[in-house]
Amino acid sequence: MPRIFFNEVVTRDGFQIEPQFVPTDAKVALIDELSQCGYAKIEVTSFTSAKAIPMLRDAEEVMGRIVRVPGVEYTVLVPNVRGAERALESRADELNLVMSTSETHNLANLRMPREKSFAGLADVIALVGKRAAVNVSLSTCFGCPMEGEVPQDEVLRWAHRFAEQGVRGLTICDTTGMAHPAQVARMAQALRERFGGLQLTFHFHNTRGMGLANLLAAVQAGITRFDGSLGGLGGCPYAPGASGNICSEDAIHMLQAMGYDTGIDLPRLLAAARRLPELVGHAVPGQVAKAGRTCDLHPAPAGVDELRRSFA
């Protein structure tokens, strides 16, 4: 069975849409704790403008204060050349660039057409050169909430254009939880056939309850890298009340139960997940932090032993 690698996105993808600013100290403490849990990668923060994403306005300070653990890569979201300069200055291991495969979603989210996004990101890739790894996250690969299903060929076309630019990896994002397992299996196969030399990461949302089923389908199709968010933090503006990102600890718990090596210290990760509701001030969607692992057994209720003896 292949080793499965996790990239933890809670402090970027989760915290960026929290209603309350998570204090810098708490961010640093959480990232330092996550660094001890065995992640392959942690998406620490975003070098966007403080006006665009005020919740991550402390990007430099967070990157400067976290304790880097050897073997863990620290990646940051970067929207443009200005962000890339800040990210390189902060010694990020990887810059994660983002654009949508849906024209309408790119216009709605990044306020420009895809071609303009691509040109800007190509400039970033050229600027970075060999100073850091570059990953590109392609949004809405399994469907756009405004356009509907995005054809697989359209995803492959953008993947190809970025592969030509020399990126190390691609993240195939189900931005609003529209993927289903059969579609995931087809996408995984097509990408592995064409881009076997790239780091291929899949990013799922649980908006319609299919998150871990999609992860299973991707693992079955040979994908070994996944994004996850502690507690399942990180919502979806199109679906009030619905879940966002797949929950890291639930995904890891499932894979470990199936026998996969994820490199993660699950009890330590669950301890961190159980502190999350207090940190953000509300309940979070993750299930295993509430229910315990399948191997965490309960004592029999009172009277069962007497009952057992009485029938012996």
Add this chain to the structure above:
Amino acid sequence: MPRIFFNEVVTRDGFQIEPQFVPTDAKVALIDELSQCGYAKIEVTSFTSAKAIPMLRDAEEVMGRIVRVPGVEYTVLVPNVRGAERALESRADELNLVMSTSETHNLANLRMPREKSFAGLADVIALVGKRAAVNVSLSTCFGCPMEGEVPQDEVLRWAHRFAEQGVRGLTICDTTGMAHPAQVARMAQALRERFGGLQLTFHFHNTRGMGLANLLAAVQAGITRFDGSLGGLGGCPYAPGASGNICSEDAIHMLQAMGYDTGIDLPRLLAAARRLPELVGHAVPGQVAKAGRTCDLHPAPAGVDELRRSFA
């Protein structure tokens, strides 16, 4: 692709542990609505004593008042001969009997050892004869919260004993959400090899977020019958705050998106699911009722069309 059949358990498995009694009129109206949604089977109620399960004390009245739709089977839970007599009197199409494959869980839940449960259920099966179909739900097949994993051979042993009694079907229950997809695939294969002539139904819980991943694994292994609960109602006393039964409409939505015929009118089912929180007085775990189907698209935000034109 095989047709997939759903058994809706919300009015039995869901309502039995609701803190507030769901009025008989509301139960009848909901079942009559579910009967129009295309279910293969509906588990209407339970013929247990009103003292044991007060929330289902109106079993006779509900069975007497619902409008039976041809093609839908109406099944009821029956714990013993007394319950079976009441169920037959109420003209149930199927009697669903239950015991645990875990000795400790059977003692805790049914207050007797498994052998005594089996003997009692064998009496029920003999009593029913050809007057109705009999299904046996085997609890804790994928793990007991007190004993841990239940060996697959133990599940097969109990399945075999009931098959010998001439039951029509077996439901393999993950009572507290401990199953993982690899275990489900193995169990499905073993059961299909040995009991291909029986109706095999799988019953999953989403307690640890694995519900739909397990359903996917079961479908991949050739299982075509599933229990589901509207809204995901029906909790687990061992995991406060965690989800219970898999959510019917989320499961059906996933399978339909993958191209499976479930026979279900999903828009109608979602309309029923959206009325559920008001009926029970609290939020329910189901996701698709909140987020909408993947094919329910959203208008582009204000300004996107102007933006698109400005770059044209």
